[in-house]
Every structure is written in structure tokens, then in C-alpha cells.
Amino acid sequence: MRAVLQRVTQASCTVDGNITGEIGHGFLVLLGIEDIDTAEDLQWLANKIVGMRVFGDENGLMNKALCDIDGNILLISQFTLFAQTKKGNRPSFLRAAKPDKAIPMYEQMITTLENLTGKKVATGIFGADMKISLLNDGPVTIIMDTRDKDNH
Template sequence: MRVVIQRVSQASVSIDGKVKSSINQGFMILLGVGNNDGPEDIQWLVRKIVALRIFDDADGVMNLSIKDIDGEILVVSQFTLMASCKKGNRPSWLNAAPHSISIPLYEQFCKELSAALGKPVGTGEFGAMMDVSLVNNGPTTICLDTKNKE
């Protein structure tokens, strides 16, 4: 699994011009699910995400976690994170898991992240054409890949 985590002051996802989910201060997370991903990837990501200390403390040092600031999370599925651009100029999507694998893992990721955060997380709609809006605070953007554990 790959995620792009953006520290935001606000974010929302809209489908057909209607806001599906919106958050204030917290994380906007784009999630890509690969062919070889499973429950162990979810567990590692959830632990890492809720513990990331990338919010400023009183001294302006990135020292606080999402839980420390009582932040919110919005998760949007994005298979394009699994793109391979090794050959040519048109990305290959062969590394992206099919819907039969990715939908249950996406749903489980959101469920476990919500449990770890202690509140519901906002979501997009799997497979839908979505418009994502956000104000990236910092800007601060972190990328994590469960296969590289970084």
C-alpha cells in the first residue's frame, strides 16, 4: 500500500458537485492498494499514521500527532499511486489491485484508522470520479509505502 498524507487546515471530496466528506485540521490521505497488499499492510500504516508527529507544538516544532491535536482524517482511494512509469510515457496500472482486492482493503483501512483515531474518518467513494479540494498546511506532505517501510 502507498499513501500520500497531506497535513491540511481543511479538505473535502465532492462527487457530481456534491460534498461527500469534509474535514478541518488534520490529514488528507490518498490510498493506493497494490496486488500484494493485505491486512498486515493496513496494520502497519494505521499505527504509523496515528503516531506521526507532524503538527506543531507550542514552540513551532513538529512534535504532535493527529491524536494530540484531536484532528480529523479524510481518506480517498487512488489507484494511480500504484502507477509504474518505467517504460514509455503512459503509466502502467498492473501494480494496482483489482476491485475484488482493493475495495475490501480500502474499507478495512478506513475502519481500522477510525478505530485508532477514536472517531469516524471521512471518505470518498471507491471508483467514483471525485473532486478533491484541500489547503495543505505547511506545506507538509509525507509519503509512506508498506513494502519499503518508509
């Protein structure tokens, strides 16, 4: 599982001209799910997202987590995070989970993040042609991969 976290002052997702999710201060999270991902991977990543201390404290240092700033999450499913680009110029997405696995895991990530934050998670629509608008704050962008969880 891969996630790209972008610290934002605002972000929204639009599908067919309709806003499906929008937030103010918080994280835009682009989430890629792989066939080999497990419930353990999901829980580890959700805890990392919620606990990531990249929001400014009173001294301007990145020391606060999402809950410390009453922040929100906009979660967007993005299979292209598993693009393989080694050969040719057309990416391959063989590592990305198919919808029958990815949809339940995406939905579980929403539930897990809501349970951890105690807040509703804004979303896009799985598989839709989404238009994402954001104002990256910093900019601060963090890439996380559950394959790194065992590397100390």
C-alpha cells in the same frame, strides 16, 4: 500499500457536485492498494498514519500526532499511486489491486483508522470521479510505502 499524507487545515471530496467527505485540521490521505498487500501492511500503515508527529507544538516544532490536535482524516482511494512510468508516456497500473481486493482493504482501512482515532473517517467514493479540495498546511506532505516497513 502506499499513502500520501498531506497535513491540511481543510480538505473535502466532491462527487457529482455533492460533498462526500470533509474535514478541518488533520490529514488528507491518498491511499493506493497493491495486489500483494496484506492485513499486516494495513495495520502497520494505519498505525503510522495515526502516530505521525507532524503537527506543531507550543514551540512550533513538528512534535504532535493527530490525536494531540484532535485532528481528522479524509481518506481517498487512489490507484494511480501505483503508476508505472518506466516505458513510454502512458502509465501502467498493473500493480494496483483490482476492485475485488482493493474495496475490502479500503473499507478495512477506514474501520482501522476509526478504531485507532475514535473518530469517524471522512471518505470519497471508491472508483468515482472525485474532486479533491485541500489547503495544505506547511506544506507538509509525507509519502509512505509498506514495502519500507522492513527496512530499518
